[in-house]
Amino acid sequence: MSKDNILFSDIFEIKDIDPEGKKFDRVSRLKARSENYEMDLTLDYNNELYPLEINDKFSLVLASTLSMDGVGSTASAGADKPMTWRERLAGERDLSDEYEYVTYGKVYRFDEIGSGGGGLGAGQKVAVFISYGGLLMCLEGDFRHLQSISVGQNLYCLIRK
Numbered sequence: 001m002s003k004d005n006i007l008f009s010d011i012f013e014i015k016d017i018d019p020e021g022k023k024f025d026r027v028s029r030l031k032a033r034s035e036n037y038e039m040d041l042t043l044d045y046n047n048e049l050y051p052l053e054i055n056d057k058f059s060l061v062l063a064s065t066l067s068m069d070g071v072g073s074t075a076s077a078g079a080d081k082p083m084t085w086r087e088r089l090a091g092e093r094d095l096s097d098e099y100e101y102v103t104y105g106k107v108y109r110f111d112e113i114g115s116g117g118g119g120l121g122a123g124q125k126v127a128v129f130i131s132y133g134g135l136l137m138c139l140e141g142d143f144r145h146l147q148s149i150s151v152g153q154n155l156y157c158l159i160r161k
Contacts, residue, residue, distance in 0.1 A: 005095075007148045007155065008062040008139070010034040012041055014054050027135065028052070039141035046135070050101040050159070061158040062130075062139075062149065066094040066102075099158035105132035107153045113140060130155060
C-alpha cells in the first residue's frame with residue numbers, strides 16, 4: 001500500500017456526542033481529540049450505520065484515492081473510463097476494505113486560527129472544513145499535519161474502531 005494517497009491519519013477518542021442537542025434522527029455530531037497530533041475533530045456521521053459512544057476510540061484516515069497503490073482513479077481503467085470504488089474487478093482490494101465507515105467529500109474551507117500575521121508555518125493552528133454530502137467535518141490543529149490538504153480537493157474519510 002502506498003502512503004502517497006494518505007493525507008492524514010490519527011487515532012481519536014470521542015469526548016462528546018451531540019453537545020448542542022440532537023437535530024436529526026440518523027445523524028449525530030461527535031467531538032473528539034487525537035492521540036498523536038493533538039488535533040480536534042468535529043464530525044457529523046450516520047449513527048444508524050455506524051453507532052459510536054463517548055470514550056470510543058477510532059482510527060481516522062483522509063485519503064485522496066482508495067487505490068492501494070496510491071495511483072489516481074483512472075490508473076487501472078484506462079484514460080477513457082474512470083474507475084470508482086464501486087467498479088472493482090473481482091478479488092481486487094482497496095482502502096475501503098480495511099475500514100468500517102467510508103465517506104467521500106470536498107474541502108470547502110481552510111482557515112488560520114489565531115494567526116499572528118506571520119503566515120502559515122510550524123506551530124500555526126489551522127482548521128480544515130470538509131463536506132461529505134452535507135455531513136460536515138472540521139479538523140483543527142497544527143498546520144504541519146494538514147499541509148497536504150487544499151480547498152477544492154476531494155477526499156475520502158475512512159474510519160474503523
